[in-house]
Amino acid sequence: MAEHLLLRHRDIPDIHRLEVYRAHGGFEAFRQAVTGMDPDQVTAEVKKSGLRGRGGAGFPTGLKWSFMDKRNWPHYVVANADESEPGTFKDREIMERNPFQFLEGVAIAAYAVGAERAYIYLRGEFWPVARWLDEKIAEMEAAGLLGDRLFGTDYSLRIYTHLGAGAYICGEETALLESLEGKRGQPRVRPPFPPQQGLWGKPTVVNNVETLTNVPLIIQRGADWYRTIGTEQSPGPKVFSLSGRVKRPGNYELPLGTTFRELIYEHGGGIIDDRPIKAIMAAGASSSLMVATDEALDTPMDYENPQKVGGLLGSASVIVLDDTVNIAWLVKKTVHFFKHESCGKCTPCREGTYWMDKLTQRIAAGQATRADVETLYSVAQQIRGKTLCALGEFSTMAVVTGIERFRDDFDAMVQ
Amino acid sequence: MNAFYEQHRDEIEAILAKYPPEHKRSAMLPLLYLVQREFGGHIPPEGMRIVAEILDVSVTEVDGVVGFYTLFHDRPGGRYRIQVCTDLPCALRGAEKFLHDLEDALGIKAGETTPDGLISLEEVMCIAACDKAPVFQVQTPEGLTYHENMDLEKALALVESWRQAQASTPAAEE
Known part of the structure; x- marks a missing residue:
């Protein structure tokens, strides 16, 4: 711009x-x-x-x-x-x-x-x-x-x-x-x-x-x-916060509708050590994990398109993950955050994040079984749609999409 | 009203003036910051009673608020609370190793305070500086500062400057 x-x-x-x-x-x-x-x-x-x-x-x-x-x-x-x-x-x-x-x-x-x-x-x-x-x-x-x-x-x-x-x-x-x-x-x-x-x-x-x-x-x-800036449905400029495994993290002001590829590779300078990109979280820790396919990278960052490739724009806090990142470890980090930040008002969120925290710690420590991964998935599904605010839902995003899209990372960690 | 109010009348009235008189409870968080500062970095039961009296609420309600927010402390800690972010974006840029190195260098674990009472080391959630990791904030009774793009050397230099300030002004603490 x-x-x-x-x-x-x-x-x-x-x-x-x-x-x-x-x-x-x-x-x-x-x-x-x-x-x-x-x-x-x-x-x-x-x-x-x-x-x-x-x-x-x-x-x-x-x-x-x-x-x-x-x-x-x-x-x-x-x-x-x-x-x-x-x-x-x-x-x-x-x-x-x-x-x-x-x-x-x-x-x-x-x-x-x-x-x-x-x-x-x-x-x-x-x-x-x-x-x-x-x-x-x-x-x-x-x-x-x-x-x-x-x-x-x-x-x-x-x-x-x-x-x-x-x-x-x-x-x-x-x-x-x-x-x-x-x-x-x-x-x-x-x-x-x-x-x-x-x-x-x-x-x-x-x-x-x-x-x-x-x-x-x-x-x-x-x-x-x-309205001349951005897209028909998502007009205007947007500040994208770029972080994670990129060479030049920082804030970038770009029109809504700019692609992930342009943000990450042109503005962010690409991945540290030029490693392969693995996944993208477009909305911070609350995000689903988008598999970083060519299709996903070429998707415009607006309020509609990321949904087509399994993501959401949210606050446009783009966390980039490369092949050095194990998704089971990542999920442990995001779950721990939400467990800490759950306000305690709604039982599914308060108890659910607590149990997901226990399970993800156990998985990341290599002390879990395949059944624990199934339990984790099930606990996450039981939080969804049962809380007053979105925090409960947010806590499950990386868990559910992580297990569905990066199951190998979990299997590699369990007995 | 209590002696604390009399002592800090101007500051307290300036806080209360930000809210309509019938909604003075809104002054809860700013008053707790004031009390925490005056009690040297934490809010003891006496501090909660002071705020409860000013706002006409029960001590239990004040206690519930203190317990809810992470920047309020109900027990004493170090003069300087080093609060290192190890959340996901920071962890992807070496924050966990930075914290471990800092633990080793200071000889305390996250959650502990140095024997001289100068430093507490704490692990905190995201502080909105993800592009400048490793990053920590330092909370003191008076306020809070950010320290970005940190490494062990820079962090220890900061600690050393506090030690020297402490040593040169032994009686100036209160």
Whole structure:
């Protein structure tokens, strides 16, 4: 891509400074929205752009905003900066290096849904990022970009940061809201969804950092322009976090619809020591294991196509696995993660991840039998579809697809 | 209100001001960070009672929150908690070996604290720096810092700098 639209600091290194951001058109979109557009017009433009949630679910952003219950006030916007999926490290770069574009996105979203308070929920590990954003928010207040009666209108807005304290589950939007209410981060029963009843029981939009960072572009340059990037079903740019056994891991901003091959071989420089690629996890540790066939490598990374080759895009956290990686070992790692992060609310997840952890440890230690692999598969299948949030389901993805697609790796480890 | 509140009134009021007064319970996590800092890196029962009083909730509810989140500690640890990520993407780039080497060099296992109380070594889940493995964060009572693209030499140099800082300011700890 010629021009970075999200990772703009790569083209304009000082864009984290307010005067530099403004000199490049920063906060024009927000001013334009507040002074010249009806909130519903803003939502309509975002809807028309086809922007889909970048946190993993790919839900249409404008549609989510339009679900806000207008009979129940006040409204809130919460930015999900809990970035915790193993393999995902894009939101941190955006907030650290291009903070104002993200904050402008928060502000526009707040205006669109009539919220006068917005919170940024950051994972506790992002303590320095939160302090950094606090400084940026203070600069915006001093410049009259946040506060009372903005741009001479009746609209007022304040943005606050809020730090979590170490819990993957708080990336799930209802668990995040529980945590923001000062409770343990355990998911709520849905419906009602947050646009009906969210923070403190009030209508709330929860959007991912990268999603919100797209918004100023859409308002400033228009939905039609935005749709020229990416694909028909998945418009726009996307930051792909590339990690694992590649030569150049890192964040790469590319149009949605770029192939896995281009990301891994052109941008990532290929596999370490030029070894054969074995499998791809496209959505971090929550992914199914895609067998890295030519067909899979040539698949466009958008919200539809990876499903045809046994994957899902999710948060586009592409973990690359080469032939040195034993899948039974890998499954032990992912299961251990989910066992640690299960919040304990739903029995199938709490107990299931515990048993899968025991079984995968035993398999990886070479102390298991073939029957243990069958038991592992069966436990995973029994978790699926029986939990309030997706964590339970996520914990089974690598297990089920690992056993189905890489059975030899398990057989080699058992007696 | 309690003596702790009186002592830290400005800071506590600034935290409470971020939330509508009728939802002050939302200040739970920030207040626990404050208490953890003031108690030198952990939250004892006394600290939970302080937060419970400020927020008008039971101590049991505060305890439940402390137990849920990994960055809150209900017992003392080292002044510096080295938290090494060994999750899948880091493990694919040598994080497990890095942790083992660090264990050997420090003479403690993950989950243990050095006898001088300076360092605790911990194994943690993904901290969103997968492209810069090996990576660890250092949690102190005051906050948290990231250390990326680490190797044993760099990690030990960091430890040495803490030892020297500790030795040169023996009474400045509290």
